[in-house]
Amino acid sequence: MEFTLLQKISIYALPVIFAITVHEAAHGYAARYFGDMTAAAAGRITLNPLKHIDPIGTLLVPAFTMLAGGILFGWAKPVPVDFSRLHNPKRDMLWVAAAGPASNLVMAVLWAIALSFSANAGQFAVPLAYMAQAGIMINIVLMVLNLLPLPPLDGGRIAVSLLPHHLAVKFAELERYGFIILIVLLFTGILSQIMQPFIAGSLRVLSWLFG
Template identity: 60%
Template sequence: MNELISTLAIWALPVVLAITLHEAAHGYVARYFGDPTAELAGRITLNPLQHIDPLGTVVVPVVILAVTTLFGGGGLLFGWAKPVPVNFGRLRKPKADMLWVAAAGPFVNLLMAIGWGLLFKFAVSLPQSSYTVPMMKMADAGMQINLVLMALNLLPLPPLDGGRIAVSLLPNKLAWRYARVEPYGFPILLVLLFTGVLWTILWPIVALSRMFLAGALGI
């Protein structure tokens, strides 16, 4: 039980920041390109309480961490926040600007992964103590969850960010057809998750991203 509490304490801040700042970034960029919907809804904020989904941000990650800690094994730490409302029709150039709004979330996850990597490097440089070890573990968790969320959201499956990016880049006729997949996107994602296919797809991407990050930061 103590191990579980320790694991939850280490992962709590990285998970909440990774998920909520991802959503806030969408709202901020949408406002920049002309859509104030997220701002009017109070969603352009660093306050995690405005973004937390009780099931996706709390229950699901906690259950996955508990199962992994108590029974061993690895897997995909999965979660989500309340989607930031974006009215793509209010963007100045809806189809083109959709790309930047969608890309904002994964880009922020990349920036956070770099930030956690720098913290990890700093912690390693300090004498090992009861403070530096948890700091290293939290920084490592921060890199992991942000790289996973970045890779996950860049999958070209609507309504994930990668799907919206694909819709933005495709010719109009193909984009319209591809966008029609969106109502089925989340069920497809859940099937991929629970069959293990999703982790098979994501793990090489995450591992390669971690390798490049470690090389770039010298850690």
């Protein structure tokens, strides 16, 4: 079924905002739990999307990649975390980083449950089904993207936490080039090739569980 631009925005807007807002808030909640109050002091431990939205990364870039037919790509304003303030910086970095992708997995499951019940939603059945499908895809894409082992992505931080100290220090130095590497991978199509098998596998599991 073909959608107009306005219809696409209507379907994707809520899932995108939820996915990015909850992802960033999850980092803040995890950081506070493990001892760092930086995000709390900055007022970023909140589900208010206005605190997390980046006009370019949350609105323009996702809209462009969606209309271009590529993998949905975007970002929010990162929640500030001072890893040195965590109870055990190297260990707890893993849990703070993993909180974001974990929240996307939970949201994908919730959207899958919504999809399974959408047929009983009466006049809202069709729009709910399309929105739920969008929510599943958006959250799976964000989860897989953020788990890539490239600083400053969450997967990069997880890798830094798991690597021996001398290797972790060297690997963390990639962070200054991480965004450039990511953009190059995106526009060369390599990023899509890397992510697609993991996205497809995740969708198959959700379909098996809730289909």
